[in-house]
Amino acid sequence: MTQQVPDKLVIAISSRALFDLDESHHIYETDGLAAYCAHQRAHESVPLAPGVAFPLVQKLLALNTPDPQRPRVEVILVSRNSADTGLRIFNSIRHSGLDIVRAAFTGGASSQRYLAAFGAHLFLSADAGDVRAAIDAGYAAATILPSSGQGEGAGGQLRIAFDGDAVLFSDVSERIYKQRGLAAFAANELAEAGTPLPGGPFKEFLAALHRIQADFPQDAAPLRTALITARSAPSHERAIRTLRAWNINIDEALFLGGMPKGPFLKAFGADIFFDDQQGHCDSARVHVATGHVPYGVANEAPASLPFSVVSQ
Incomplete structure (x- = not known):
């Protein structure tokens, strides 16, 4: 079991910010929850493509590389998926090699209420309502917007x-x-x-x-x-x-x-x-x-x- 490290930077991120779930979300909006769940189960072995915040998460987790025994950053998945439909999300995390081991799947309920328990410093989500609730509760939070460009930084910086x-x-x-x-x-x-x-x-x-x-x-x-x-x-x-x-x-x-x-x-x-x-x-x-x-x-x-x- 992973232990909590004092003074570690904790980032909570939603599945739609981390991965490209546009197709799945379109199915949910047009055909309903049952169709969405069936689609996720049928494709749970198919890795999701990276989302807008995926490169950011890769670089955040890379800050742990110099001293893996003293991680500086933890990324936690907080998702409105159920545990059942969230299986595809975790499979995609494993496929991508991301060191994300903690998650909250809320089955459609607001996910921001778990930020305090996780000790999150930042919440990133594609759900504007959840972000607004997090801001109102005193957290650093932002709605990740669709983007046609990605920053490249300097090397891996x-x-x-x-x-x-x-x-x-x-x-x-x-x-x-x-x-x-x-x-x-x-x-x-x-x-x-x-x-x-x-x-x-x-x-x-x-x-x-x-x-x-x-x-x-x-x-x-x-x-x-x-x-x-x-x-x-x-x-x-x-x-x-x-x-x-x-x-x-x-x-x-x-x-x-x-x-x-x-x-x-x-x-x-x-x-x-x-x-x-x-x-x-x-x-x-x-x-x-x-x-x-x-x-x-x-x-x-x-x-x-x-x-x-x-x-x-």
């Missing part, structure tokens, strides 16, 4: 990129922008440049990545991180000082002043990018695997915002 406001940071500043406009946002950030921003849903995940990086020489780390944000000068200063106050190093920081993020993510070679705004996600997923973070003012229903909203 894992590269993860983050938006700032409403992802690494809270949405307090973005809320000012949305409600009062760019000039008010810039003035506030200049006045508060020395005041660290509160943490957003992905702060602790970034901190866990930082701890893994600390195990390696700086010039030989198998992991690289980037902040890729629509902020520009002078609002860049508060973001930098916030990371400094958290004692978290981020390898690269791009302040784009509203430019499309997709080409920069491709240049960085991101294995995955996390952003709260659908427009930025749409730009990014043309080039790299992308997770939408349903957190903050950009994801509130329009009725809950003032009439003076300024779109970003």
Whole structure:
């Protein structure tokens, strides 16, 4: 039996994020649950093709290679499949050589309720409802979007990129922008440049990545991180000082002043990018695997915002 390792980074991922289940899901939506179950049983010896997050999971698990007796990362499968239909998922995991040994098959019920018991730091799923519930419960979580591009990184190096406001940071500043406009946002950030921003849903995940990086020489780390944000000068200063106050190093920081993020993510070679705004996600997923973070003012229903909203 596998034992839990203290301080290990734990990633919970759904079967539809890990494998390509589009055909199976189409059968479920068009012909119903019984047809879906029959299809999975009939094909349980046929390995599933990799999904959008499969390369990310491979690189995450590769962080354990230097010291298999002290694994730094564990990936756990959390799936709405039943144990019966989930047999094909586990067969595909074995066929792919992924070191995934723990799983929760919930038989159609929400899977996010097991995140606390597993000690998950991050939840990735194709089910937007489960992701929203996880975010509301205080977890770093993202909906994995269909992507036409995959990041290649540098060799086998894992590269993860983050938006700032409403992802690494809270949405307090973005809320000012949305409600009062760019000039008010810039003035506030200049006045508060020395005041660290509160943490957003992905702060602790970034901190866990930082701890893994600390195990390696700086010039030989198998992991690289980037902040890729629509902020520009002078609002860049508060973001930098916030990371400094958290004692978290981020390898690269791009302040784009509203430019499309997709080409920069491709240049960085991101294995995955996390952003709260659908427009930025749409730009990014043309080039790299992308997770939408349903957190903050950009994801509130329009009725809950003032009439003076300024779109970003």
